[in-house]
Amino acid sequence: MDYKPDINLKTTFDGVAKKYEEARLGYPDELFEKLIEVTEIDTEKSNLLEIGCGTGKGTVSLAKKGFKILGVEPGEQLAELARNILAPYPDVTIQTKTFEQVSQPPNAIDLIFSANAFHWVDPTVKFKKTHDLLKPHGYLAIISHERVADEKNDEYNRLSQVIFEKYIPGADFLYKHVKKISEMTPSDEYDHDLFELAYFGCFPVSLKGTTDQAIKLLETISHTIALDEETRNKFFGEMRELIDGKFGGIFEGINGSILTVLRAK
Known part of the structure; x- marks a missing residue:
């Protein structure tokens, strides 16, 4: 929630939709089990809205459980892939x-959730509009991925950051100041007049892949997509x-899937 992106880059992902689906990480089932526990949503009565569903990486876990979900995604290719994947x-x-274009009755949604997309919403809209759409004491769940410090990956974080700073100045949100799970704390950057913190947790996922897989993932990051071809x-x-x-063609580390749940006041 702390990352403040260049909003002009939010549409870059659509041009690499297929690669996005293949390379981007999903989310652990435990995260969604905790989300259901905290929010007490159920498949019979609850209405869910997802902001920036992409290809459905975060949608599918709740869809499998039978929840009614409206997903909004501005990228045409991403949305079409999501429809195909979620067709069952x-x-x-x-x-x-x-999300800014969404038209729904006020106070009608039980849970609004967003996986690695909430930071792209207009900051003047994001909390007020979610609050307006949610039922009294409904929930906003913000899900993100963060690198997690560990012995295997700390050297990679340090060395790769040098390369990022060379080609993408200011891209320190990717690898700088990597924390241990025990050091992670919820962001305070939300509208305290409208929401209160209901839950914060980190769900670690071990990563291991080849150089080609690492590059494929980097190809789906907005900052690298925006670079000119030579750079x-x-x-x-x-x-x-x-x-x-340095690493024998194998990338290893730990990723943290972060769940922040806010309750509407």
């Missing part, structure tokens, strides 16, 4: 639009040299 779940509807190729080349030369 008739209670899931995907609309090609931004992007140089950046990927140095990252490839780092992983192949």
Whole structure:
């Protein structure tokens, strides 16, 4: 929740929709079990809205449980992939639009959730509109991925950050100041007049992949998509040299899936 992105980059993902689906991480089932426990949503009565569903990485876990979900995704290619992936779940509807464009009756939604997309919403809208749409004491769940400090990955974090700063100045949100799980705390950057913190937790996931898989993932990051082709190729080349030369062509580490649940006042 602390990351403040360049809003102009929010549409870049649509051009790499297929690669996004193949390379981006999903979310652990335990995270959604905790979300259901905290919010007490149920499949018979609860209405859910997802902000920025992408290809359905976060949607599918709740869809499998039978929840009624309206997902909004501004990218046409991403939304179409999501419809195909979520076709087996008739209670899931995907609309090609931004959250700012959503038109729903006030006080009608039990849970609004967003997986790695809430930071793209207009900051003047995000908390007021979610609060307006939620039922009294409804919930807003913000899900994100963060690197987690561990012995295997700390050196990679340090060395790769040098390359990021060379080609993407200011991209410290990716690898700088990587924390241990015990050091992670909830962001205080939400509207305290409208919401209160109901839950915060980190769900670790072990990562291991080849250089090619690491590069494929980097190809789906908004900052790298926005680079000119020459600069992007140089950046990927140095990252490839780092992983192949220093780490034997294998990337290992721990990722933290962060769940922050806010309750509407």
